[in-house]
Amino acid sequence: MSxxxxxxxxxRPPRPTTMIASPRLSHDLGLDVILAAETFQYTGSFKYRAxxxxxxxxxxxxxxxxxxxNFGQALAYACALFGKRCTVVMPAAGVQTKMDGIRYYGxxxxxxxxxxxxxEERVAQLAAQHPDAxxxxxxxxxxxIAGNSGLGHELAALNLGCDAIIVPxxxxxxxxxxITGLREYGDGTPVIGxxxxxxxxxxxxLRAGELASLAGEPPTIADGARVRRLGRHTWPILRAGLAxxxxxxxxxxxxxxRVLFNHANLKSEPTGALGxxxxxxxxxxxxxxxxxxxxxxxxxxxxxxxRIIASG
Amino acid sequence: MSxxxxxxxxxRPPRPTTMIASPRLSHDLGLDVILAAETFQYTGSFKYRAxxxxxxxxxxxxxxxxxxxNFGQALAYACALFGKRCTVVMPAAGVQTKMDGIRYYGxxxxxxxxxxxxxEERVAQLAAQHPDAxxxxxxxxxxxIAGNSGLGHELAALNLGCDAIIVPxxxxxxxxxxITGLREYGDGTPVIGxxxxxxxxxxxxLRAGELASLAGEPPTIADGARVRRLGRHTWPILRAGLAxxxxxxxxxxxxxxRVLFNHANLKSEPTGALGxxxxxxxxxxxxxxxxxxxxxxxxxxxxxxxRIIASG
Numbered sequence: 067m068s069x070x071x072x073x074x075x076x077x078r079p080p081r082p083t084t085m086i087a088s089p090r091l092s093h094d095l096g097l098d099v100i101l102a103a104e105t106f107q108y109t110g111s112f113k114y115r116a117x118x119x120x121x122x123x124x125x126x127x128x129x130x131x132x133x134x135x136n137f138g139q140a141l142a143y144a145c146a147l148f149g150k151r152c153t154v155v156m157p158a159a160g161v162q163t164k165m166d167g168i169r170y171y172g173x174x175x176x177x178x179x180x181x182x183x184x185x186e187e188r189v190a191q192l193a194a195q196h197p198d199a200x201x202x203x204x205x206x207x208x209x210x211i212a213g214n215s216g217l218g219h220e221l222a223a224l225n226l227g228c229d230a231i232i233v234p235x236x237x238x239x240x241x242x243x244x245i246t247g248l249r250e251y252g253d254g255t256p257v258i259g260x261x262x263x264x265x266x267x268x269x270x271x272l273r274a275g276e277l278a279s280l281a282g283e284p285p286t287i288a289d290g291a292r293v294r295r296l297g298r299h300t301w302p303i304l305r306a307g308l309a310x311x312x313x314x315x316x317x318x319x320x321x322x323x324r325v326l327f328n329h330a331n332l333k334s335e336p337t338g339a340l341g342x343x344x345x346x347x348x349x350x351x352x353x354x355x356x357x358x359x360x361x362x363x364x365x366x367x368x369x370x371x372x373r374i375i376a377s378g
Numbered sequence: 379m380s381x382x383x384x385x386x387x388x389x390r391p392p393r394p395t396t397m398i399a400s401p402r403l404s405h406d407l408g409l410d411v412i413l414a415a416e417t418f419q420y421t422g423s424f425k426y427r428a429x430x431x432x433x434x435x436x437x438x439x440x441x442x443x444x445x446x447x448n449f450g451q452a453l454a455y456a457c458a459l460f461g462k463r464c465t466v467v468m469p470a471a472g473v474q475t476k477m478d479g480i481r482y483y484g485x486x487x488x489x490x491x492x493x494x495x496x497x498e499e500r501v502a503q504l505a506a507q508h509p510d511a512x513x514x515x516x517x518x519x520x521x522x523i524a525g526n527s528g529l530g531h532e533l534a535a536l537n538l539g540c541d542a543i544i545v546p547x548x549x550x551x552x553x554x555x556x557i558t559g560l561r562e563y564g565d566g567t568p569v570i571g572x573x574x575x576x577x578x579x580x581x582x583x584l585r586a587g588e589l590a591s592l593a594g595e596p597p598t599i600a601d602g603a604r605v606r607r608l609g610r611h612t613w614p615i616l617r618a619g620l621a622x623x624x625x626x627x628x629x630x631x632x633x634x635x636r637v638l639f640n641h642a643n644l645k646s647e648p649t650g651a652l653g654x655x656x657x658x659x660x661x662x663x664x665x666x667x668x669x670x671x672x673x674x675x676x677x678x679x680x681x682x683x684x685r686i687i688a689s690g
Contacts, residue, residue, distance in 0.1 A: 084398075086418050087393075089420065090381070106400075106643060106644075108401065110643050143401075170402065328680065331418060331676030331677070332418075332645065333643050333644065365643070368687045368688060368690060369688060371687065372684040372685075372687050372688040373684075375684050376681060376684040
């Protein structure tokens with residue numbers, strides 16, 4: 067069933083984030099945790115905020131991007147709304163449900179074997195073939211950061227009184243956007259990144275004070291964090307604005323997915339659960355305090371999800 | 379880890395329901411569907427609305443009830459807040475995660491083999507043993523209907539402009555509450571019940587114009603609808619106020635759980651998915667129109683849930 071053209075012309079501003087509090091989750095974690103779930107955002111992740119802003123802002127009718135899938139889905143949906151088209155470069159090892167989502171909304175999926183051709187190289191090839199297209203980064207574009215800053219505005223307006231806001235970090239587009247949005251609204255709440263141990267380029271960059279890169283795309287189950295380095299636009303914002311980065315192991319990420327599923331009834335994809343995973347990794351750090359965890363998306367494959375929740 | 383006593387004295391009014399719209403879900407169903415999710419309500423289902431109202435309203439410090447689990451969990455949590463205690467009669471075939479939840483919040487679980495002793499009989503035995511206790515029905519109590527009417531007030535205030543609101547029916551406590559609440563706020567939106575085919579006592583009652591009973595508790599996967607008949611208090615409200623009841627087969631209920639999971643990122647227990655299941659059972663009935671489905675709860679066992687989503 068094709069979606070293309072069905073909603074062309076509808077404005078569809080981003081849905082406000084969904085705030086969820088579970089006394090049981092808080093009690094089990096030993097702190098007061100509030101979830102800001104972007105799993106019910108259009109196309110199931112925060113990426114719609116940025117994608118819509120890009121599609122609405124640029125003149126081009128064709129947009130090319132590389133995405134592990136959520137930005138691609140969001141871009142395809144935004145293009146459907148604005149009567150534009152997009153091509154999304156995805157790794158062959160990408161999540162099936164995200165590929166299906168891009169095609170569902172009318173986007174073109176371009177699969178690349180990232181072991182032999184980096185995504186950026188494939189995007190450069192496509193850019194050369196389509197000189198009229200806009201090349202969008204899923205994270206490293208001022209328009210992306212501006213689109214994501216809306217979540218920072220929402221969190222500031224909610225006046226949560228948190229000791230920290232923990233945000234999953236891949237390319238840094240969301241964390242940079244949240245920092246920007248909070249500060250624009252005069253909210254100084256510390257923002258902490260959460261990253262898989264095996265994809266800790268942001269943590270290493272922050273410690274070293276200079277941009278670090280991973281040699282290849284790490285096979286973490288948090289597929290949204292399989293990014294080799296932060297962006298040129300996100301890095302300065304994160305270097306100046308992130309209070310810290312917390313790292314989580316793969317088993318802690320799976321455990322966080324289970325905890326959210328069982329004790330908050332929330333379906334999170336592994337990347338979305340990184341904040342809770344970071345709290346599981348450092349259980350004493352925020353004991354008795356109040357923390358907001360941004361759950362970035364919920365688009366997990368059924369099979370993977372069933373395996374994760376059954377293995378608890 | 380025990381929860382008992384931890385939140386005693388906190389007021390905890392019910393959380394407003396969570397409104398979710400997914401263009402993909404709407405498109406796939408061929409109508410404009412809005413979800414009113416009670417899965418993020420305290421203790422994970424709408425039952426907290428009623429349980430809190432009962433616990434806050436009665437003088438007794440000990441409350442006895444029969445529950446397939448969600449009312450029991452909600453009651454146990456409400457008792458923890460108000461410094462009271464409860465005993466919950468559950469069928470041996472009950473959902474493990476719900477039994478665990480009752481115990482977690484400090485409630486006592488009393489397991490009964492419903493094949494030999496009906497739940498009501500066991501409740502009567504306990505009532506005789508504890509003359510000072512309040513005997514609460516999970517659905518057939520004016521306090522329960524009044525507590526649930528709050529969701530009707532919320533839906534009326536949201537002014538959704540729906541052609542119908544579809545509500546899962548077990549004992550009828552929620553549907554009676556929603557009808558009551560909507561009408562109190564001057565909202566005449568038709569309310570339709572949704573029921574498993576194999577537990578269709580409400581549909582049969584409505585057709586016959588008199589209260590019908592099932593011979594035994596039907597083994598539907600929608601465990602919240604394993605009720606043999608509507609209540610004395612709920613039946614008159616439903617007879618006068620329900621526009622219709624739609625029935626769904628077991629496979630449609632499982633399919634509805636999958637559809638909500640995959641296309642709305644929502645974790646629903648099978649009973650909560652009855653509204654979507656009813657729409658799958660009658661796909662043309664609301665074609666092109668706008669419908670609100672109340673998703674009553676999200677407390678499914680991991681193993682069952684993993685089986686349901688993996689079998690799609």
